[in-house]
Amino acid sequence: xxxxxxxxASIIEGMETDHANPHVYSEFVAGDNLSDEIxxxxxxxxxxxxxxxYSGAKDFxxxxxxxxxxxxxxxxxxxxxxxxxxxxxxDMVPCLxxxxxxxxxxxxxxxxxxxxxxxxxxxxxIVSAYRVDRLVVTSCG
Numbered sequence: 114x115x116x117x118x119x120x121x122a123s124i125i126e127g128m129e130t131d132h133a134n135p136h137v138y139s140e141f142v143a144g145d146n147l148s149d150e151i152x153x154x155x156x157x158x159x160x161x162x163x164x165x166x167y168s169g170a171k172d173f174x175x176x177x178x179x180x181x182x183x184x185x186x187x188x189x190x191x192x193x194x195x196x197x198x199x200x201x202x203x204d205m206v207p208c209l210x211x212x213x214x215x216x217x218x219x220x221x222x223x224x225x226x227x228x229x230x231x232x233x234x235x236x237x238x239i240v241s242a243y244r245v246d247r248l249v250v251t252s253c254g
Contacts, residue, residue: 123242124234125222125230128219128222128234129219129222129223131222132220133217134217134218135194135195135215135217135218136194136195136215136217136220137193137194139190139192140190140191140193141188142188142191143188144187144188144189145185147180150180151180154177154180155177158170158172158173158174158177191203194216195215196213196214196215196216197214198211198213199213
């Protein structure tokens with residue numbers, strides 16, 4: 114059995130000393146939800162039809178069809194990096210070619226409070242621990 118305090122200390126030490134890997138963040142992109150706009154255009158078409166304006170109703174329905182046929186961006190997550198000089202970036206290559214430094218996993222983890230560290234580990238890492246001669250902790254994210 115591994116005492117929890119020893120496990121916590123070992124995990125924190127391991128995470129804070131990871132200066133080889135850049136920290137990757139995920140950002141939610143809502144996408145282009147055109148459903149509301151399409152619904153409003155269809156409502157205007159229905160209203161035009163009620164008033165006997167069949168040509169206007171046809172135009173509104175054509176507008177709605179064009180909106181539905183256009184390119185759509187589904188909701189998704191995008192990964193990125195944090196550069197010390199540029200801030201958040203999607204592509205690390207331009208920063209690295211300029212000689213900039215990226216925020217590492219160790220720097221990011223060291224900046225979190227206790228609850229933030231637990232959330233980070235729970236959401237993004239698989240941690241295992243065992244004892245042979247000494248406590249060994251491995252993690253992968």
